[in-house]
Amino acid sequence: MNYDDETLMAYADGELGEPLSAEISSAIERDPALARRVERHRALRAEVAGAYSTVLERPIPERLLAAANGSVASTPAGAPQRRVEVLQFPARPAAAEGGRWGAREWAALAASLVLGMLLSWQFIAPSRRAMVTASNGALIASGALARALDSQLASTQRPEDPVQIGLTFRSQDGTYCRSFTLRRAATAGLACRASGEWRIPVTAASATSGGGVRQAASPPPVVLSVIESRIAGDALDAAGEENARLGGWDPKRN
Amino acid sequence: MTADTEEISVRLVALLPRLRRFARSLSRNQHDADDLVQLAVERALRGAGQFRAGANLAAWMFGIMKNAWIDTCRARGRRAEVALPEDSGEHPAVSPGDTDASLWSVSEAMSKLPEDQRLAVALVLVEGMSYKEAAAVLEIPIGTLTSRLARGRSALAAALSAEAPA
Numbered sequence: 001m002n003y004d005d006e007t008l009m010a011y012a013d014g015e016l017g018e019p020l021s022a023e024i025s026s027a028i029e030r031d032p033a034l035a036r037r038v039e040r041h042r043a044l045r046a047e048v049a050g051a052y053s054t055v056l057e058r059p060i061p062e063r064l065l066a067a068a069n070g071s072v073a074s075t076p077a078g079a080p081q082r083r084v085e086v087l088q089f090p091a092r093p094a095a096a097e098g099g100r101w102g103a104r105e106w107a108a109l110a111a112s113l114v115l116g117m118l119l120s121w122q123f124i125a126p127s128r129r130a131m132v133t134a135s136n137g138a139l140i141a142s143g144a145l146a147r148a149l150d151s152q153l154a155s156t157q158r159p160e161d162p163v164q165i166g167l168t169f170r171s172q173d174g175t176y177c178r179s180f181t182l183r184r185a186a187t188a189g190l191a192c193r194a195s196g197e198w199r200i201p202v203t204a205a206s207a208t209s210g211g212g213v214r215q216a217a218s219p220p221p222v223v224l225s226v227i228e229s230r231i232a233g234d235a236l237d238a239a240g241e242e243n244a245r246l247g248g249w250d251p252k253r254n
Numbered sequence: 255m256t257a258d259t260e261e262i263s264v265r266l267v268a269l270l271p272r273l274r275r276f277a278r279s280l281s282r283n284q285h286d287a288d289d290l291v292q293l294a295v296e297r298a299l300r301g302a303g304q305f306r307a308g309a310n311l312a313a314w315m316f317g318i319m320k321n322a323w324i325d326t327c328r329a330r331g332r333r334a335e336v337a338l339p340e341d342s343g344e345h346p347a348v349s350p351g352d353t354d355a356s357l358w359s360v361s362e363a364m365s366k367l368p369e370d371q372r373l374a375v376a377l378v379l380v381e382g383m384s385y386k387e388a389a390a391v392l393e394i395p396i397g398t399l400t401s402r403l404a405r406g407r408s409a410l411a412a413a414l415s416a417e418a419p420a
Contacts, residue, residue, distance in 0.1 A: 006404045013378070015385050044411050048379045051360035055275040061288055064274070067295045068266040070259065132268055139268065187268065203268045205310050222272070222312070225382040 003027075003034070012041035053229045056201040059137025131182060132200060141191050141198035149178055149191050149198045151245065155238035166219055168241045171230040174251040176244055179219045179227060181206050188219050190226055193249045202226045259302040265311050266295055272381070273315060279376040280323050282365045290326065294319040316381070316391045320373060327369060363413035371406030374399055379407075 003011075003024065010016045011024045028035045131145040141149055148163035157165060166179035166188075177192040188206035191198035204220040219227065236244060247253035266273075273294070277287035298305075298318050305314055364372055370392075377388035378399075389399040 005408070006400055009404050009407065010385070010400065013385070040411065041407070044407060044414075045379050047356070047414070048360055048364075048375065048410065049382070051354070051356045052275050052279050052380045054354050054357055055278045055284075056271040058274070058284070060270050060274070064270055064288060064291055064295065065267060067292045068263060068270060068299075070263050070299050134267065139271065185265075187265070189268075200268070201271055204272075204312060221384075222382045 005037075008034075008037050009041050012038050012045070049225060050229055053226065056226065060134065060139070061137065065134055065137075131185075132203075135197075139200040139203075141200060145180065145182065145191075146198055149180065150249070153238070153241055153245065155241065167227065167235040168244065169227070169231045169235040170233065170251070172232045174232075176249045176251065177227070177230060179223060181219075188223050190219075190223055192230070193251075258305075258307075259299055262302045262305060262311070263299060266298065266315070269312060269315065272312060273319065276316060276319060276376060276381055277323075278361075279364060279380040280319075280372060282361055290319060290323055293326070294322045297322060310387075312381075313383070313387060313391055316377060316383075317393075320392060323373075324369065359414065359417055360410075363410050363417070366413055367406050367409055371402045371409065374402040375406040375410065378403055 007016070007020070008024070011021060016024070024034075024038075028038060131141065131143050133140050133142045140146075145163055148161070148165060152161065152163065152165050154165045154168065162183055164181040164183060166181065168176065168178045171177050171192060175193050177190055178198075179188065179190050181188045186206050187203050189200050189203035191200050193199075202223055204222045206220055218224075270291070273291045274284075274287060277290040277294075278284060281287045281290060294315060298315060301318075305311070364375065367375065373392055374388060377383045377391055378385065383391070385396055385399055385403075388403075389396045392399060394402075
């Protein structure tokens with residue numbers, strides 16, 4: 001059976017429906033030339049995705065942080081150690097009327113964003129609710145997210161915990177990475193340990209849990225592909241995860 | 255800023271690394287890519303009222319970036335017709351930060367693709383979107399997406415293997 005290139009491409013991308021997909025799977029086992037064609041599609045995909053993945057690591061220019069914060073870039077260039085609060089976790093319903101942020105909370109957040117842009121971090125108190133901050137162009141976990149990444153184990157966490165830890169693994173450069181989901185913000189991401197901090201190269205909208213059903217721990221595809229590009233070997237099991245935590249996430253201590 | 259704009263702003267910052275990656279896969283250097291991100295972020299915040307709560311913010315942003323990119327290319331094309339009768343290397347392929355050889359060679363190969371194929375490749379191969387999601391961002395039928403993706407891929411494979419014979 002001869003398959004055209006578009007069909008094989010869709011098969012390699014996992015986009016082909018049944019029964020065609022199963023038919024090609026078995027044809028591949030009998031036909032090494034067909035297997036090579038599919039493999040070439042997969043290899044090209046991995047090469048292109050891998051090449052651009054380094055962009056996620058690069059420092060984010062101040063002008064983009066300012067633009068995303070809705071302010072004009074007016075801060076002096078090259079000012080060191082500026083931190084900006086970027087992702088806040090909504091307060092518990094008890095604190096915010098009606099479960100959603102009111103104008104007051106948003107105004108306070110807007111003020112803190114502007115302050116964060118203009119003042120260096122030492123002069124303002126860090127908000128206890130900030131989950132992600134930007135520091136020297138990198139997104140860094142803070143607050144409840146940083147605490148969960150430091151101490152929470154996927155094996156013992158409760159479904160009601162605001163941060164859900166997914167996979168924990170060693171990256172190819174030896175450091176530890178952990179995937180996470182922020183339940184109320186419906187955001188999933190990956191954090192990797194570097195210089196005593198959890199850096200966040202990627203976030204994505206996570207599937208919203210329907211009708212209070214506990215959502216599966218599978219990260220969104222974009223987060224998964226970053227995991228696949230970094231992971232060395234398999235994800236850690238419960239014992240490996242606990243050992244890594246005991247070692248303070250220091251790659252040299254385990 | 256309204257509350258909704260503020261909420262989008264907060265989520266946009268967390269998306270910046272991905273927006274930069276997508277922009278970098280469209281343009282040949284990081285500076286042009288960051289110009290595109292900035293333009294798109296500004297447009298998004300101005301049009302934040304059009305974002306439906308619960309929709310996929312990344313997909314919405316990629317759509318805005320696609321339009322902004324096409325606008326930029328058209329403007330640049332007009333300028334090029336006037337000032338640059340032939341490719342004079344006005345836009346250097348290598349920006350100072352591009353020490354990564356694989357990024358350099360893939361960027362070169364991507365820059366040779368027609369815009370419509372490059373957008374399809376960027377959304378599916380770089381950003382990991384499904385065919386359905388990518389077709390929705392580009393506002394084209396899924397069959398059109400599939401054929402652009404297939405042509406883009408075979409051109410990329412040819413360019414990459416010509417450069418580094420195995």
